[in-house]
Amino acid sequence: MPEGDVLRRTAARLDAALAGQVLVRSDLRWPTAATTDLTGRTVLGTRPYGKHLLTRLDDGRTLHTHLRMDGTWRVVPTADARAAARHPRVRAVLGTVRWTAVGSLLGMLDVLRTRDEHEVVGHLGPDVLDGDFDDETPGVPWTGAPVLEHPVPGLPEAVRRWAAQGSRPVGELLLDQRVAAGIGTIFMAESLFALRWWPWAPADHVDDPAAVLRTARALMRASVLVGRPDPKVHGRAGRPCVRCGTRLRRDEVGAAPQQRPVFWCPRCQVRGAPTR
């Protein structure tokens, strides 16, 4: 499932192809947007927020898309046969004279006024990759205007939201986009392993939530800038822990029907406060 790092890369790819360009083709294969025509509009840019993408147009509208589980946005030359985008999985096509962006298996799609973007992302917590999330570590450079103005910078706001979650298991909390946006199962597992937190530790027992969020941010930031690193625990069930050699496990966090996989080391991540 795409996480915040993938959304940043996707937005950058869309910007490289579409930003500042006039759309000569617009094909939204979505029941509520099928008659919407964006042809003739200039694309201002695509702003990622958590796992959402907001493609802004010069007429005050925004195309909002979400990759959900398997969605992708690919860019191909308009002259290429793939730009025809005939596959039934295609949900959106935005074409300029030179490049065509093809969105497949998108989980959400709607066109709204740019000033109403808060209606689709306003429930989310601060984006962990945003430049203003944390003063101590640089964000991923981003030129787009902010989507949401949080009352305080991102990290303190996310920590405040974390504190309101009580004793919820920390692994489950990290996946909750209303606390902090952008973290998925990979960076949840990798962050907890890095700091040796048991994935089911009650969130209010975690002595330094900011450290956990900063770790997720640092791992995701590195992924955007230099590519996804080899995971230390995610997807490695049954294989030896890189730190202690113990066989890693795959279990689940979250209540039915929202369970999500979590990979962890039963020796490095014991119940109770971590020993470092």
Ligand SMILES: [Zn+2]
């Ligand atoms: Zn271990």
